[in-house]
Amino acid sequence: MSDLTKLSANELSAELTKGSVSAVEVTKAHLDRINSLDKTVQSFLHVDDEGALKQAQLVDVSRKEKKKVSSLAGVPLALKDVLTQKGIPTTCGSKILEGWIPPYDSTVVTKLKNTGIIILGKTNMDEFAMGSSTENSAYFSTKNPWDLTKIPGGSSGGSSAAVSAFFAPLAIGTDTGGSIRQPAAVTGIVGAKPSYGGVSRFGLVAFASSLDQAGPFARTVLDCAMLHEVMAGHDPLDSTSINQSVPEVVKAAQLQDVKGMKIGIIKELGGQGWQSGVLNRFNEAVELLTSLGAQVKEISIPHSLYALATYYLIAPSEASSNLARFDGMRYGLRVDDGNLSAEEVMNKTRQKGFGKEVKRRIMIGTYALSSGYYDAYYAQAQKVRALIAQDLNNAFKDVDVLISPTSPTTAWGLGERVNDPMAMYLADLATLPPSLAGIPAMSVPIGLADEDKLPVGLQIVAPFMNDDRMYRVAGAVEAALKTKWNGLLIEQIPNLVGVK
Protein backbone atom coordinates (compact mmCIF):
# COMPACT_ATOMS: atom_id res chain seq x y z
CA MET A 1 0.00 0.00 0.00
CA SER A 2 1.39 3.37 -1.01
CA ASP A 3 1.50 6.23 1.49
CA LEU A 4 -1.96 6.26 3.08
CA THR A 5 -1.76 9.99 3.83
CA LYS A 6 -1.62 10.75 0.09
CA LEU A 7 -5.01 9.14 -0.60
CA SER A 8 -8.27 11.04 -0.82
CA ALA A 9 -11.14 10.27 1.53
CA ASN A 10 -12.93 8.56 -1.34
CA GLU A 11 -9.89 6.35 -2.09
CA LEU A 12 -9.42 5.54 1.60
CA SER A 13 -13.09 4.68 1.86
CA ALA A 14 -12.73 2.20 -1.02
CA GLU A 15 -9.68 0.52 0.56
CA LEU A 16 -11.35 0.37 3.98
CA THR A 17 -14.52 -1.12 2.51
CA LYS A 18 -12.50 -3.72 0.58
CA GLY A 19 -10.63 -4.56 3.76
CA SER A 20 -7.20 -4.01 2.22
CA VAL A 21 -6.37 -1.59 5.02
CA SER A 22 -7.70 -1.11 8.57
CA ALA A 23 -8.97 2.08 10.18
CA VAL A 24 -6.21 1.75 12.78
CA GLU A 25 -3.55 1.63 10.04
CA VAL A 26 -5.05 4.68 8.32
CA THR A 27 -5.30 6.61 11.57
CA LYS A 28 -1.77 5.67 12.64
CA ALA A 29 -0.33 6.79 9.30
CA HIS A 30 -1.90 10.23 9.70
CA LEU A 31 -0.97 10.56 13.39
CA ASP A 32 2.63 9.60 12.55
CA ARG A 33 2.80 12.28 9.89
CA ILE A 34 1.32 14.88 12.27
CA ASN A 35 3.68 13.94 15.07
CA SER A 36 6.74 14.16 12.85
CA LEU A 37 5.84 17.27 10.85
CA ASP A 38 3.32 19.46 12.64
CA LYS A 39 6.13 21.06 14.64
CA THR A 40 6.87 22.92 11.40
CA VAL A 41 3.33 23.71 10.25
CA GLN A 42 1.66 24.09 13.66
CA SER A 43 -1.82 23.34 12.42
CA PHE A 44 -3.12 21.52 15.51
CA LEU A 45 -3.84 22.97 18.96
CA HIS A 46 -4.60 19.52 20.32
CA VAL A 47 -3.93 16.06 18.86
CA ASP A 48 -6.05 13.27 20.34
CA ASP A 49 -3.86 10.24 19.52
CA GLU A 50 -5.49 7.99 22.06
CA GLY A 51 -9.11 8.88 21.29
CA ALA A 52 -8.54 8.66 17.55
CA LEU A 53 -7.00 5.18 17.76
CA LYS A 54 -9.79 4.01 20.04
CA GLN A 55 -12.41 5.24 17.56
CA ALA A 56 -10.51 3.50 14.75
CA GLN A 57 -10.44 0.21 16.66
CA LEU A 58 -14.22 0.39 17.10
CA VAL A 59 -14.67 0.96 13.37
CA ASP A 60 -12.47 -2.05 12.57
CA VAL A 61 -14.43 -4.25 14.97
CA SER A 62 -17.74 -3.14 13.43
CA ARG A 63 -16.46 -3.96 9.94
CA LYS A 64 -15.09 -7.33 11.07
CA GLU A 65 -18.44 -8.19 12.63
CA LYS A 66 -20.13 -7.27 9.34
CA LYS A 67 -22.15 -4.53 11.02
CA LYS A 68 -23.55 -1.88 8.73
CA VAL A 69 -21.05 0.98 8.65
CA SER A 70 -20.83 4.13 6.55
CA SER A 71 -18.34 3.99 3.69
CA LEU A 72 -16.47 6.92 5.31
CA ALA A 73 -16.01 5.02 8.59
CA GLY A 74 -12.32 5.03 9.45
CA VAL A 75 -11.43 8.12 7.40
CA PRO A 76 -9.56 10.70 9.52
CA LEU A 77 -10.52 14.36 9.92
CA ALA A 78 -9.20 17.53 11.55
CA LEU A 79 -11.73 19.64 13.48
CA LYS A 80 -11.58 23.41 13.93
CA ASP A 81 -11.28 24.26 17.61
CA VAL A 82 -14.53 26.25 17.60
CA LEU A 83 -16.80 23.18 17.62
CA THR A 84 -17.30 21.31 20.86
CA GLN A 85 -16.25 17.70 21.21
CA LYS A 86 -17.11 16.14 24.54
CA GLY A 87 -14.10 15.64 26.78
CA ILE A 88 -11.65 17.35 24.39
CA PRO A 89 -10.35 20.89 25.08
CA THR A 90 -12.05 23.63 23.04
CA THR A 91 -10.28 26.98 23.12
CA CYS A 92 -11.49 28.89 20.02
CA GLY A 93 -7.87 30.01 19.80
CA SER A 94 -8.43 32.14 22.91
CA LYS A 95 -6.79 32.28 26.33
CA ILE A 96 -10.17 33.01 27.85
CA LEU A 97 -11.22 29.40 27.18
CA GLU A 98 -7.90 27.77 28.01
CA GLY A 99 -8.51 24.53 29.85
CA TRP A 100 -12.25 24.38 29.14
CA ILE A 101 -13.44 20.82 28.55
CA PRO A 102 -16.89 20.85 26.92
CA PRO A 103 -19.40 18.49 28.52
CA TYR A 104 -21.26 17.90 25.23
CA ASP A 105 -20.77 17.23 21.50
CA SER A 106 -21.76 19.74 18.84
CA THR A 107 -24.27 18.34 16.33
CA VAL A 108 -21.54 18.31 13.66
CA VAL A 109 -19.36 16.14 15.91
CA THR A 110 -22.30 13.84 16.71
CA LYS A 111 -22.81 13.34 12.96
CA LEU A 112 -19.10 12.66 12.42
CA LYS A 113 -19.09 10.11 15.24
CA ASN A 114 -22.22 8.40 13.90
CA THR A 115 -20.49 8.09 10.52
CA GLY A 116 -17.37 6.59 12.08
CA ILE A 117 -15.13 9.42 10.87
CA ILE A 118 -12.00 9.56 13.05
CA ILE A 119 -11.40 12.96 14.69
CA LEU A 120 -7.62 13.36 14.93
CA GLY A 121 -7.63 16.61 16.88
CA LYS A 122 -8.52 20.28 17.08
CA THR A 123 -7.03 22.80 14.66
CA ASN A 124 -5.67 26.29 15.22
CA MET A 125 -7.70 29.38 14.31
CA ASP A 126 -7.88 33.13 14.65
CA GLU A 127 -9.26 33.86 18.11
CA PHE A 128 -13.05 33.35 18.02
CA ALA A 129 -12.74 33.06 14.22
CA MET A 130 -11.88 36.75 13.84
CA GLY A 131 -9.19 37.12 11.22
CA SER A 132 -7.93 36.04 7.81
CA SER A 133 -4.46 34.71 8.67
CA THR A 134 -4.71 32.57 11.86
CA GLU A 135 -2.14 34.96 13.38
CA ASN A 136 -4.80 36.15 15.84
CA SER A 137 -4.61 32.76 17.60
CA ALA A 138 -3.58 33.33 21.22
CA TYR A 139 -1.35 30.24 21.00
CA PHE A 140 0.80 30.36 17.85
CA SER A 141 0.70 31.15 14.12
CA THR A 142 0.06 28.32 11.66
CA LYS A 143 2.28 28.24 8.57
CA ASN A 144 1.19 27.73 4.96
CA PRO A 145 2.54 24.31 3.87
CA TRP A 146 3.25 25.74 0.37
CA ASP A 147 5.68 28.26 1.89
CA LEU A 148 6.32 28.25 5.62
CA THR A 149 6.92 32.02 5.65
CA LYS A 150 3.33 32.66 4.49
CA ILE A 151 -0.05 32.66 6.21
CA PRO A 152 -2.42 29.68 5.71
CA GLY A 153 -5.47 31.97 5.52
CA GLY A 154 -7.99 32.37 8.26
CA SER A 155 -9.79 32.04 10.38
CA SER A 156 -9.82 28.28 9.68
CA GLY A 157 -6.08 28.28 8.87
CA GLY A 158 -5.28 25.25 11.03
CA SER A 159 -7.78 23.17 9.09
CA SER A 160 -6.62 24.37 5.66
CA ALA A 161 -2.97 23.77 6.61
CA ALA A 162 -3.74 20.28 7.98
CA VAL A 163 -5.43 19.18 4.75
CA SER A 164 -2.84 20.71 2.40
CA ALA A 165 -0.01 19.21 4.52
CA PHE A 166 -1.62 15.74 4.14
CA PHE A 167 -2.20 15.47 7.91
CA ALA A 168 -5.85 14.61 7.16
CA PRO A 169 -7.84 14.16 3.94
CA LEU A 170 -10.78 16.02 5.46
CA ALA A 171 -11.24 18.94 7.83
CA ILE A 172 -14.02 21.06 9.18
CA GLY A 173 -13.89 24.83 9.33
CA THR A 174 -16.36 27.60 9.93
CA ASP A 175 -17.06 30.52 7.66
CA THR A 176 -18.56 33.81 8.83
CA GLY A 177 -17.18 36.12 6.14
CA GLY A 178 -14.86 33.82 4.21
CA SER A 179 -13.07 31.78 6.87
CA ILE A 180 -13.34 28.51 4.91
CA ARG A 181 -13.10 29.80 1.34
CA GLN A 182 -10.08 32.11 1.72
CA PRO A 183 -7.92 29.55 3.62
CA ALA A 184 -8.87 26.91 1.03
CA ALA A 185 -7.85 29.28 -1.78
CA VAL A 186 -4.46 30.22 -0.35
CA THR A 187 -3.51 26.59 0.44
CA GLY A 188 -4.64 25.11 -2.88
CA ILE A 189 -7.49 22.95 -1.61
CA VAL A 190 -11.30 22.83 -1.82
CA GLY A 191 -13.52 24.44 0.83
CA ALA A 192 -17.25 25.10 0.98
CA LYS A 193 -19.56 27.33 2.97
CA PRO A 194 -23.00 25.71 2.83
CA SER A 195 -26.24 27.71 2.70
CA TYR A 196 -26.83 29.44 6.04
CA GLY A 197 -28.89 26.99 8.10
CA GLY A 198 -27.73 24.02 6.03
CA VAL A 199 -25.42 22.78 8.79
CA SER A 200 -26.39 22.92 12.47
CA ARG A 201 -24.72 25.55 14.64
CA PHE A 202 -25.43 23.66 17.87
CA GLY A 203 -22.10 23.43 19.69
CA LEU A 204 -20.41 25.95 17.38
CA VAL A 205 -19.11 28.71 19.65
CA ALA A 206 -20.83 31.81 18.23
CA PHE A 207 -19.00 34.74 16.65
CA ALA A 208 -21.73 36.34 14.48
CA SER A 209 -24.81 34.16 14.73
CA SER A 210 -26.58 35.37 11.60
CA LEU A 211 -23.51 34.55 9.48
CA ASP A 212 -21.63 31.63 11.12
CA GLN A 213 -21.73 28.40 9.16
CA ALA A 214 -19.60 25.27 9.46
CA GLY A 215 -18.42 23.53 6.30
CA PRO A 216 -15.99 21.05 4.77
CA PHE A 217 -12.37 21.20 3.53
CA ALA A 218 -10.80 18.51 1.34
CA ARG A 219 -8.23 18.05 -1.41
CA THR A 220 -10.85 17.00 -3.98
CA VAL A 221 -14.30 18.30 -4.85
CA LEU A 222 -15.84 14.85 -4.37
CA ASP A 223 -14.33 14.46 -0.86
CA CYS A 224 -15.60 17.91 0.04
CA ALA A 225 -19.09 16.98 -1.15
CA MET A 226 -19.04 13.70 0.78
CA LEU A 227 -18.18 15.50 4.02
CA HIS A 228 -20.77 18.20 3.22
CA GLU A 229 -23.50 15.55 3.09
CA VAL A 230 -22.34 14.05 6.39
CA MET A 231 -22.47 17.43 8.17
CA ALA A 232 -25.64 18.88 6.70
CA GLY A 233 -29.27 18.38 7.59
CA HIS A 234 -32.01 19.69 9.84
CA ASP A 235 -31.34 19.87 13.58
CA PRO A 236 -34.09 20.72 16.07
CA LEU A 237 -31.38 21.95 18.46
CA ASP A 238 -30.64 24.91 16.13
CA SER A 239 -33.62 27.19 15.55
CA THR A 240 -32.05 28.58 12.36
CA SER A 241 -31.57 25.11 10.87
CA ILE A 242 -33.34 24.62 7.53
CA ASN A 243 -35.95 21.86 7.53
CA GLN A 244 -35.39 20.69 3.95
CA SER A 245 -33.60 17.76 2.36
CA VAL A 246 -29.85 18.21 1.91
CA PRO A 247 -28.91 19.31 -1.63
CA GLU A 248 -27.43 16.38 -3.58
CA VAL A 249 -23.89 17.70 -3.64
CA VAL A 250 -22.11 14.34 -4.12
CA LYS A 251 -24.11 13.57 -7.24
CA ALA A 252 -23.40 17.10 -8.55
CA ALA A 253 -19.67 16.79 -7.83
CA GLN A 254 -19.54 13.65 -9.97
CA LEU A 255 -21.40 15.11 -12.98
CA GLN A 256 -18.33 16.89 -14.39
CA ASP A 257 -20.45 18.63 -16.96
CA VAL A 258 -21.31 22.32 -17.21
CA LYS A 259 -22.69 22.26 -20.75
CA GLY A 260 -25.49 24.80 -21.05
CA MET A 261 -25.00 26.22 -17.55
CA LYS A 262 -25.27 29.99 -17.27
CA ILE A 263 -22.44 31.49 -15.28
CA GLY A 264 -22.15 35.13 -14.20
CA ILE A 265 -18.85 36.86 -13.46
CA ILE A 266 -19.35 39.35 -10.62
CA LYS A 267 -18.15 42.51 -12.32
CA GLU A 268 -17.27 44.42 -9.15
CA LEU A 269 -14.89 41.72 -7.83
CA GLY A 270 -11.67 42.19 -9.73
CA GLY A 271 -9.66 44.89 -11.47
CA GLN A 272 -7.56 47.51 -9.77
CA GLY A 273 -5.92 46.48 -6.51
CA TRP A 274 -6.22 42.77 -7.30
CA GLN A 275 -3.04 40.73 -7.75
CA SER A 276 -2.36 40.18 -11.45
CA GLY A 277 -1.50 36.49 -10.98
CA VAL A 278 -4.87 35.98 -9.32
CA LEU A 279 -6.69 37.71 -12.19
CA ASN A 280 -4.70 35.77 -14.83
CA ARG A 281 -5.70 32.42 -13.34
CA PHE A 282 -9.30 33.63 -12.97
CA ASN A 283 -9.49 34.71 -16.61
CA GLU A 284 -8.14 31.31 -17.67
CA ALA A 285 -10.81 29.62 -15.55
CA VAL A 286 -13.44 31.70 -17.36
CA GLU A 287 -12.04 30.56 -20.73
CA LEU A 288 -12.00 26.98 -19.47
CA LEU A 289 -15.65 27.13 -18.42
CA THR A 290 -16.56 28.58 -21.81
CA SER A 291 -14.65 25.81 -23.59
CA LEU A 292 -16.55 23.26 -21.51
CA GLY A 293 -19.80 24.58 -22.90
CA ALA A 294 -20.96 27.01 -20.22
CA GLN A 295 -22.41 30.39 -21.17
CA VAL A 296 -20.37 32.95 -19.26
CA LYS A 297 -21.21 36.64 -19.01
CA GLU A 298 -20.53 39.59 -16.73
CA ILE A 299 -23.12 40.55 -14.15
CA SER A 300 -23.19 43.59 -11.90
CA ILE A 301 -23.84 43.23 -8.17
CA PRO A 302 -23.75 46.98 -7.44
CA HIS A 303 -24.14 46.82 -3.66
CA SER A 304 -21.29 44.31 -3.32
CA LEU A 305 -19.07 47.40 -3.12
CA TYR A 306 -20.61 48.02 0.32
CA ALA A 307 -20.22 44.44 1.57
CA LEU A 308 -17.01 45.16 3.50
CA ALA A 309 -18.50 48.12 5.38
CA THR A 310 -21.74 46.23 6.00
CA TYR A 311 -20.01 43.12 7.27
CA TYR A 312 -17.62 44.98 9.57
CA LEU A 313 -20.61 46.57 11.28
CA ILE A 314 -22.90 43.54 11.50
CA ALA A 315 -20.33 40.91 12.49
CA PRO A 316 -18.71 42.98 15.28
CA SER A 317 -22.14 44.01 16.57
CA GLU A 318 -23.22 40.40 16.88
CA ALA A 319 -19.82 39.50 18.33
CA SER A 320 -19.99 42.16 21.02
CA SER A 321 -23.25 40.61 22.15
CA ASN A 322 -22.22 36.95 21.79
CA LEU A 323 -18.91 37.41 23.57
CA ALA A 324 -20.59 38.96 26.59
CA ARG A 325 -20.94 35.39 27.88
CA PHE A 326 -17.21 35.26 28.60
CA ASP A 327 -17.38 36.83 32.03
CA GLY A 328 -15.11 34.55 34.05
CA MET A 329 -17.97 33.15 36.09
CA ARG A 330 -18.90 29.73 34.67
CA TYR A 331 -16.03 28.52 32.51
CA GLY A 332 -12.56 29.41 31.32
CA LEU A 333 -10.27 32.06 32.74
CA ARG A 334 -10.99 34.07 35.90
CA VAL A 335 -8.68 36.83 37.10
CA ASP A 336 -9.37 37.28 40.80
CA ASP A 337 -7.23 38.07 43.81
CA GLY A 338 -10.08 37.25 46.18
CA ASN A 339 -10.88 40.86 47.06
CA LEU A 340 -12.46 42.06 43.83
CA SER A 341 -16.12 42.65 43.00
CA ALA A 342 -17.77 40.57 40.28
CA GLU A 343 -17.61 43.50 37.87
CA GLU A 344 -13.91 44.06 38.51
CA VAL A 345 -13.30 40.36 37.95
CA MET A 346 -15.14 40.53 34.61
CA ASN A 347 -13.21 43.61 33.48
CA LYS A 348 -9.85 42.10 34.36
CA THR A 349 -10.68 38.64 33.01
CA ARG A 350 -11.86 39.97 29.65
CA GLN A 351 -8.88 42.32 29.36
CA LYS A 352 -6.44 39.48 29.99
CA GLY A 353 -8.34 36.71 28.17
CA PHE A 354 -9.13 38.44 24.86
CA GLY A 355 -6.58 39.35 22.20
CA LYS A 356 -6.36 42.70 20.41
CA GLU A 357 -8.50 41.89 17.36
CA VAL A 358 -11.28 40.50 19.54
CA LYS A 359 -11.21 43.65 21.69
CA ARG A 360 -11.26 45.86 18.60
CA ARG A 361 -14.32 44.09 17.27
CA ILE A 362 -16.12 44.10 20.60
CA MET A 363 -15.58 47.87 20.81
CA ILE A 364 -16.66 48.46 17.19
CA GLY A 365 -19.80 46.45 17.87
CA THR A 366 -20.44 48.27 21.13
CA TYR A 367 -20.11 51.57 19.27
CA ALA A 368 -22.40 50.55 16.39
CA LEU A 369 -25.11 49.34 18.78
CA SER A 370 -24.96 52.27 21.20
CA SER A 371 -28.01 54.52 21.25
CA GLY A 372 -26.58 57.54 19.41
CA TYR A 373 -25.11 55.52 16.57
CA TYR A 374 -27.47 52.55 16.19
CA ASP A 375 -29.53 53.94 13.29
CA ALA A 376 -26.58 55.30 11.30
CA TYR A 377 -24.46 52.18 11.72
CA TYR A 378 -26.14 48.91 12.71
CA ALA A 379 -29.65 49.53 11.35
CA GLN A 380 -28.28 51.06 8.14
CA ALA A 381 -25.93 48.07 7.69
CA GLN A 382 -28.88 45.68 8.01
CA LYS A 383 -30.67 47.56 5.25
CA VAL A 384 -27.64 47.52 2.96
CA ARG A 385 -27.35 43.81 3.73
CA ALA A 386 -30.88 43.37 2.38
CA LEU A 387 -29.88 45.21 -0.82
CA ILE A 388 -26.79 43.03 -1.30
CA ALA A 389 -28.94 39.91 -0.93
CA GLN A 390 -31.49 41.37 -3.35
CA ASP A 391 -28.79 42.07 -5.97
CA LEU A 392 -27.55 38.49 -5.73
CA ASN A 393 -31.01 36.96 -5.84
CA ASN A 394 -31.87 39.08 -8.88
CA ALA A 395 -28.73 37.87 -10.62
CA PHE A 396 -29.85 34.28 -10.16
CA LYS A 397 -32.93 35.02 -12.28
CA ASP A 398 -30.45 35.37 -15.10
CA VAL A 399 -27.66 32.89 -14.32
CA ASP A 400 -27.28 29.55 -12.49
CA VAL A 401 -24.16 30.45 -10.50
CA LEU A 402 -21.88 33.44 -9.98
CA ILE A 403 -18.09 33.37 -9.96
CA SER A 404 -15.17 35.57 -8.84
CA PRO A 405 -11.64 35.04 -7.58
CA THR A 406 -11.91 33.82 -3.96
CA SER A 407 -9.49 36.42 -2.56
CA PRO A 408 -7.76 39.49 -4.05
CA THR A 409 -4.26 38.11 -3.37
CA THR A 410 -2.41 34.89 -2.73
CA ALA A 411 -1.04 34.09 0.75
CA TRP A 412 0.91 37.02 2.17
CA GLY A 413 3.89 36.94 4.51
CA LEU A 414 3.45 36.14 8.19
CA GLY A 415 3.39 39.38 10.16
CA GLU A 416 2.76 41.64 7.14
CA ARG A 417 -0.77 42.73 8.06
CA VAL A 418 -1.02 42.09 11.81
CA ASN A 419 -0.90 45.76 12.77
CA ASP A 420 -3.13 46.94 9.94
CA PRO A 421 -6.69 45.69 10.57
CA MET A 422 -8.12 47.25 7.39
CA ALA A 423 -5.51 45.53 5.18
CA MET A 424 -6.44 42.22 6.84
CA TYR A 425 -10.16 42.85 6.26
CA LEU A 426 -9.59 43.37 2.51
CA ALA A 427 -8.81 39.66 2.13
CA ASP A 428 -12.56 39.07 2.58
CA LEU A 429 -13.70 41.41 -0.20
CA ALA A 430 -15.04 38.68 -2.48
CA THR A 431 -16.26 36.23 0.14
CA LEU A 432 -18.42 38.71 2.08
CA PRO A 433 -21.37 39.28 -0.31
CA PRO A 434 -22.52 35.60 -0.31
CA SER A 435 -22.01 35.45 3.47
CA LEU A 436 -24.28 38.44 4.04
CA ALA A 437 -26.91 36.94 1.74
CA GLY A 438 -26.67 33.54 3.47
CA ILE A 439 -26.15 31.76 0.17
CA PRO A 440 -23.70 28.90 -0.47
CA ALA A 441 -20.24 29.53 -1.91
CA MET A 442 -17.08 27.49 -2.32
CA SER A 443 -13.48 27.77 -3.46
CA VAL A 444 -11.72 25.41 -5.85
CA PRO A 445 -8.02 25.63 -6.86
CA ILE A 446 -7.33 27.05 -10.33
CA GLY A 447 -3.53 27.24 -10.41
CA LEU A 448 -0.53 29.13 -9.07
CA ALA A 449 0.02 32.86 -9.46
CA ASP A 450 2.88 33.75 -11.81
CA GLU A 451 4.58 36.17 -9.37
CA ASP A 452 4.90 33.96 -6.31
CA LYS A 453 3.94 30.41 -7.37
CA LEU A 454 1.24 30.34 -4.68
CA PRO A 455 -2.29 28.88 -5.07
CA VAL A 456 -5.26 30.84 -6.43
CA GLY A 457 -8.91 29.91 -5.83
CA LEU A 458 -12.06 30.29 -7.88
CA GLN A 459 -15.15 31.24 -5.87
CA ILE A 460 -18.43 29.73 -7.06
CA VAL A 461 -21.66 31.13 -5.59
CA ALA A 462 -25.08 29.46 -5.85
CA PRO A 463 -28.64 30.36 -4.82
CA PHE A 464 -29.93 29.52 -1.34
CA MET A 465 -30.19 25.74 -0.74
CA ASN A 466 -28.90 25.04 -4.25
CA ASP A 467 -25.46 24.06 -2.97
CA ASP A 468 -25.33 21.27 -5.57
CA ARG A 469 -24.92 23.79 -8.39
CA MET A 470 -21.58 25.08 -7.11
CA TYR A 471 -20.29 21.50 -6.73
CA ARG A 472 -21.28 20.79 -10.33
CA VAL A 473 -19.13 23.69 -11.55
CA ALA A 474 -16.28 22.90 -9.12
CA GLY A 475 -16.22 19.23 -10.19
CA ALA A 476 -16.02 20.16 -13.87
CA VAL A 477 -13.24 22.71 -13.30
CA GLU A 478 -11.26 20.24 -11.20
CA ALA A 479 -11.60 17.44 -13.77
CA ALA A 480 -10.49 19.65 -16.66
CA LEU A 481 -7.51 21.05 -14.75
CA LYS A 482 -6.52 17.60 -13.53
CA THR A 483 -6.20 16.49 -17.14
CA LYS A 484 -4.22 19.61 -17.99
CA TRP A 485 -1.85 19.28 -15.01
CA ASN A 486 -1.77 15.50 -14.99
CA GLY A 487 -2.93 15.54 -11.36
CA LEU A 488 -4.36 17.80 -8.69
CA LEU A 489 -2.79 21.20 -7.96
CA ILE A 490 -2.02 20.07 -4.40
CA GLU A 491 0.31 17.39 -5.81
CA GLN A 492 2.62 20.25 -6.85
CA ILE A 493 3.17 21.31 -3.22
CA PRO A 494 6.84 21.18 -2.15
CA ASN A 495 7.75 18.34 0.23
CA LEU A 496 7.74 19.33 3.87
CA VAL A 497 11.14 18.99 5.50
CA GLY A 498 11.45 15.63 7.23
CA VAL A 499 9.06 13.75 4.94
CA LYS A 500 9.95 10.07 4.99
Add this chain to the structure above:
Amino acid sequence: MSRITREEVANLARLARLELPDSELDEYAKQLEIILESVAKVGEVTTKDVKPMSHATGLVNIFRKDIAKESLSRDEILRSAPASEDDRFRVPRILDEE
Protein backbone atom coordinates in the same frame (compact mmCIF):
# COMPACT_ATOMS: atom_id res chain seq x y z
CA MET B 1 -17.36 61.26 10.86
CA SER B 2 -16.25 62.32 14.28
CA ARG B 3 -12.78 61.65 15.56
CA ILE B 4 -12.43 58.90 18.12
CA THR B 5 -10.83 60.25 21.27
CA ARG B 6 -9.04 58.48 24.11
CA GLU B 7 -12.05 59.23 26.28
CA GLU B 8 -14.42 57.57 23.82
CA VAL B 9 -12.30 54.44 23.71
CA ALA B 10 -12.22 54.38 27.50
CA ASN B 11 -16.00 54.68 27.56
CA LEU B 12 -16.48 51.90 24.97
CA ALA B 13 -14.13 49.68 26.95
CA ARG B 14 -16.09 50.38 30.11
CA LEU B 15 -19.39 49.50 28.37
CA ALA B 16 -17.83 46.31 26.99
CA ARG B 17 -16.31 45.35 30.37
CA LEU B 18 -12.70 45.56 29.23
CA GLU B 19 -10.16 47.04 31.62
CA LEU B 20 -7.93 48.63 28.98
CA PRO B 21 -4.71 50.10 30.37
CA ASP B 22 -4.21 53.82 29.62
CA SER B 23 -1.16 52.92 27.54
CA GLU B 24 -3.36 51.14 24.96
CA LEU B 25 -6.00 53.86 24.53
CA ASP B 26 -4.17 55.84 21.84
CA GLU B 27 -3.48 52.82 19.67
CA TYR B 28 -7.12 51.69 19.83
CA ALA B 29 -8.35 55.24 19.19
CA LYS B 30 -6.32 55.39 16.00
CA GLN B 31 -7.40 51.94 14.79
CA LEU B 32 -11.07 52.33 15.68
CA GLU B 33 -11.16 55.66 13.89
CA ILE B 34 -9.80 54.12 10.69
CA ILE B 35 -12.25 51.21 10.88
CA LEU B 36 -15.26 53.39 11.71
CA GLU B 37 -14.40 55.83 8.94
CA SER B 38 -14.34 52.93 6.50
CA VAL B 39 -17.58 51.28 7.65
CA ALA B 40 -19.38 54.65 7.65
CA LYS B 41 -19.51 54.08 3.89
CA VAL B 42 -22.84 52.27 4.44
CA GLY B 43 -24.32 55.75 4.89
CA GLU B 44 -23.83 56.47 1.17
CA VAL B 45 -26.52 53.97 0.21
CA THR B 46 -30.11 55.12 -0.20
CA THR B 47 -32.17 52.75 1.92
CA LYS B 48 -35.54 54.44 2.03
CA ASP B 49 -38.27 51.78 2.34
CA VAL B 50 -35.71 48.96 2.61
CA LYS B 51 -36.57 46.43 5.30
CA PRO B 52 -33.56 45.61 7.50
CA MET B 53 -32.28 42.04 7.10
CA SER B 54 -31.30 40.36 10.34
CA HIS B 55 -30.62 36.91 8.90
CA ALA B 56 -30.97 34.91 5.72
CA THR B 57 -33.54 32.19 6.33
CA GLY B 58 -36.73 34.15 6.90
CA LEU B 59 -37.58 31.73 9.71
CA VAL B 60 -39.48 33.12 12.70
CA ASN B 61 -40.34 31.61 16.07
CA ILE B 62 -39.19 28.05 15.65
CA PHE B 63 -40.26 25.83 18.50
CA ARG B 64 -39.52 22.23 19.30
CA LYS B 65 -41.55 19.93 21.52
CA ASP B 66 -40.87 20.43 25.20
CA ILE B 67 -39.82 16.93 26.13
CA ALA B 68 -38.11 16.24 29.44
CA LYS B 69 -34.78 14.50 29.04
CA GLU B 70 -31.61 14.00 30.98
CA SER B 71 -29.60 17.21 31.31
CA LEU B 72 -25.83 17.60 31.22
CA SER B 73 -23.88 16.25 34.16
CA ARG B 74 -23.45 18.85 36.91
CA ASP B 75 -20.07 17.45 37.87
CA GLU B 76 -18.76 17.71 34.32
CA ILE B 77 -19.91 21.30 34.01
CA LEU B 78 -18.46 22.34 37.37
CA ARG B 79 -15.17 20.62 36.53
CA SER B 80 -14.50 23.43 34.03
CA ALA B 81 -15.74 26.23 36.31
CA PRO B 82 -13.13 28.68 37.65
CA ALA B 83 -14.47 28.05 41.19
CA SER B 84 -17.29 26.00 42.64
CA GLU B 85 -18.68 25.17 46.05
CA ASP B 86 -21.54 22.92 47.22
CA ASP B 87 -22.47 21.89 43.66
CA ARG B 88 -22.74 25.51 42.55
CA PHE B 89 -20.63 28.08 40.72
CA ARG B 90 -18.73 30.19 43.20
CA VAL B 91 -18.69 33.82 42.07
CA PRO B 92 -17.11 36.98 43.48
CA ARG B 93 -19.00 39.47 45.63
CA ILE B 94 -21.86 41.08 43.67
CA LEU B 95 -23.41 43.38 46.30
CA ASP B 96 -21.39 45.78 48.39
CA GLU B 97 -21.23 44.85 52.03
CA GLU B 98 -23.26 47.29 54.09
